[in-house]
Amino acid sequence: MEIMTAFAIGLTFGVGLFQILRRNVIRAAIGLMLLANAVNLFILSTGAYTGREAPYAGIAAGTFSDALPQALILTAIVISFGVTAFVLAMLFVIARRYDTCDGDAIDGLKN
Amino acid sequence: MLIDHLVILPVINPLAGGLIALMFKRHPRAQSWVAMGAMTAGFACTAGLLFVVWRSGQPVVLQVGGWSAPFGITLIADLLSAMFVLMSQFVLVMGVLYATGSKDSCVQYPTFYPLFLFLATGLTGALLTGDIFNLFVFVELLAISSTVLTAISDDRYGTEAAYKYFYMSQIAAILLLLSIGALYVSCGTLNMAQLAAAIAADPQQSLLPLAVAFLMASFMIKSATFPFHFWQPDFHTAAPTPVSAMLSSVVVKLGVYGFIRMTTLLFVDYIAPMQHTLIVLGVAGICFGGISAIGTHDVKRMLAYSTLAQVGFVLVGIGWGTPLALTAALVFAFNHSIAKSAMLMLAGFVASRASVKSAAFDVVTGVGKPLPLAGVLFFIGGLGLAGIPPTNGFISKMLLFKSGLEAEQIWALLLIGLASTLTMIYTTRAFMRIWWTSPADRISTKPTGDRLYAPLLLVVMILILGLFADPLVALSRETARWLGNPEIYIRAVLGG
Numbered sequence: 001m002e003i004m005t006a007f008a009i010g011l012t013f014g015v016g017l018f019q020i021l022r023r024n025v026i027r028a029a030i031g032l033m034l035l036a037n038a039v040n041l042f043i044l045s046t047g048a049y050t051g052r053e054a055p056y057a058g059i060a061a062g063t064f065s066d067a068l069p070q071a072l073i074l075t076a077i078v079i080s081f082g083v084t085a086f087v088l089a090m091l092f093v094i095a096r097r098y099d100t101c102d103g104d105a106i107d108g109l110k111n
Numbered sequence: 112m113l114i115d116h117l118v119i120l121p122v123i124n125p126l127a128g129g130l131i132a133l134m135f136k137r138h139p140r141a142q143s144w145v146a147m148g149a150m151t152a153g154f155a156c157t158a159g160l161l162f163v164v165w166r167s168g169q170p171v172v173l174q175v176g177g178w179s180a181p182f183g184i185t186l187i188a189d190l191l192s193a194m195f196v197l198m199s200q201f202v203l204v205m206g207v208l209y210a211t212g213s214k215d216s217c218v219q220y221p222t223f224y225p226l227f228l229f230l231a232t233g234l235t236g237a238l239l240t241g242d243i244f245n246l247f248v249f250v251e252l253l254a255i256s257s258t259v260l261t262a263i264s265d266d267r268y269g270t271e272a273a274y275k276y277f278y279m280s281q282i283a284a285i286l287l288l289l290s291i292g293a294l295y296v297s298c299g300t301l302n303m304a305q306l307a308a309a310i311a312a313d314p315q316q317s318l319l320p321l322a323v324a325f326l327m328a329s330f331m332i333k334s335a336t337f338p339f340h341f342w343q344p345d346f347h348t349a350a351p352t353p354v355s356a357m358l359s360s361v362v363v364k365l366g367v368y369g370f371i372r373m374t375t376l377l378f379v380d381y382i383a384p385m386q387h388t389l390i391v392l393g394v395a396g397i398c399f400g401g402i403s404a405i406g407t408h409d410v411k412r413m414l415a416y417s418t419l420a421q422v423g424f425v426l427v428g429i430g431w432g433t434p435l436a437l438t439a440a441l442v443f444a445f446n447h448s449i450a451k452s453a454m455l456m457l458a459g460f461v462a463s464r465a466s467v468k469s470a471a472f473d474v475v476t477g478v479g480k481p482l483p484l485a486g487v488l489f490f491i492g493g494l495g496l497a498g499i500p501p502t503n504g505f506i507s508k509m510l511l512f513k514s515g516l517e518a519e520q521i522w523a524l525l526l527i528g529l530a531s532t533l534t535m536i537y538t539t540r541a542f543m544r545i546w547w548t549s550p551a552d553r554i555s556t557k558p559t560g561d562r563l564y565a566p567l568l569l570v571v572m573i574l575i576l577g578l579f580a581d582p583l584v585a586l587s588r589e590t591a592r593w594l595g596n597p598e599i600y601i602r603a604v605l606g607g
Contacts, residue, residue, distance in 0.1 A: 035285050
């Protein structure tokens with residue numbers, strides 16, 4: 001199971017990086033979302049295999065799952081949600097101003 | 112203890128100010144007063160905090176919510192944090208002051224001041240926190256608010272620059288999260304003091320080199336170190352003047368702070384590869400930044416490239432790593448923040464008086480003729496960047512070169528000595544273009560523009576820090592002594 005998760009996370013990272021390097025800015029935004037999810041899965045997996053019980057007081061050590069990574073992901077998900085919304089808002093402005101989705105055509109700052 | 116709560120005030124003040132300013136969204140005037148009040152109060156609290164830390168000789172630690180160290184979030188102000196926060200808050204107060212006198216239309220935008228204050232919150236919080244995940248949250252707050260501030264800029268390429276920066280800052284955030292995950296697997300904690308103790312106890316963990324590499328890359332993007340700098344000139348040029356003065360002076364110092372923490376607290380066992388990387392990239396940045404600054408066609412862009420070079424000096428100081436070199440790096444970071452923010456504000460002032468609102472050399476040539484005061488300030492600021500006495504830049508460069516001689520790094524010293532003369536070339540050239548050359552066709556200078564109070568105060572500060580450098584140097588020397596002994600930090604957080 002661990003090895004499957006590892007491959008799945010790696011694959012998500014790979015696809016995300018590939019998409020973020022594409023010329024189409026919408027694909028790049030999707031790549032950013034995939035990367036954020038991949039890194040969340042990575043943090044989840046750091047605490048996923050320590051045990052199966054919910055961490056209440058009075059449970060023997062070593063049998064409960066680590067709750068801290070889940071708390072971290074909760075924060076990271078909220079942040080990445082805001083990030084995604086903001087990226088899409090910026091894409092909306094850019095698409096209207098430059099009339100294109102091609103990243104190479106957005107070159108007003110080329111000095 | 113009650114005095115411990117002093118450490119949270121520099122974070123709470125801008126945060127509360129931002130929320131209050133949001134309520135006054137129909138009254139930009141009231142918003143600017145709220146922002147000014149919150150930032151000034153934050154600055155006063157920071158000064159008090161630094162005083163307490165200095166007098167008591169130990170860090171001020173607050174366990175937020177009363178949860179003891181490894182379980183709750185720790186806020187800690189040792190001398191390094193307190194000094195960096197003092198520097199940031201001073202420059203941020205000046206930024207608000209400049210914004211209140213600015214003619215930009217984005218300053219009237221109802222969320223301008225709240226965003227500015229959230230930027231201040233993110234920066235201060237990231238410097239004061241003792242928890243590495245909390246650092247990530249504050250860094251995200253900083254990145255998002257600075258991106259929005261650039262996206263609403265008057266500059267028509269603001270959104271494009273913001274888009275570019277946002278992707279880079281998100282990559283940096285993802286690298287930071289990966290590093291946090293790797294550190295958590297290795298050490299089972301996120302508290303920086305406990306991490307430092309755990310890493311020192313067992314430095315051979317297999318995931319640790321990975322964490323070091325990711326954290327380095329993340330801070331390199333944040334501080335716009337040489338190969339990761341490509342977004343920085345665009346972003347700092349397109350931002351509104353009060354914001355770009357913050358970004359190019361204090362926000363890049365967050366990465367510098369991260370490097371200092373990494374080399375002196377967290378990864379003391381991996382210090383050699385980190386230091387070599389910092390020296391090589393710092394020297395490369397100094398040379399590349401200086402040469403690029405000479406080749407630019409825009410005053411703001413020139414100053415942005417100059418930041419690349421000046422941050423390189425700081426990195427080289429951290430890379431040499433001797434107590435004197437660390438002192439020099441701290442003094443350099445402090446002085447550069449003040450000089451660079453003053454210069455960017457003056458560039459923005461000139462642009463606000465030009466016929467088209469732009470800082471391109473074609474537009475601003477000869478605009479300075481009726482503005483002698485701004486000319487004097489720009490000249491002194493240029494001397495400060497180039498390191499000519501009686502300005503503060505001289506003190507920082509002299510200390511750095513002296514520490515290089517002591518560390519016997521002759522080649523690096525020779526290269527950065529040569530490259531630092533480039534500073535003189537580009538600042539003088541900009542000065543001559545704006546204040547001495549006659550305009551090509553009779554472009555009239557606009558009668559009104561931004562106010563000069565903030566750059567005036569900053570330039571006075573440049574001169575004060577150049578003539579009375581002792582307090583700052585003594586503070587930096589004491590800070591470097593603390594940095595040489597990470598036990599102080601660890602014991603303050605974990606007790607015992």
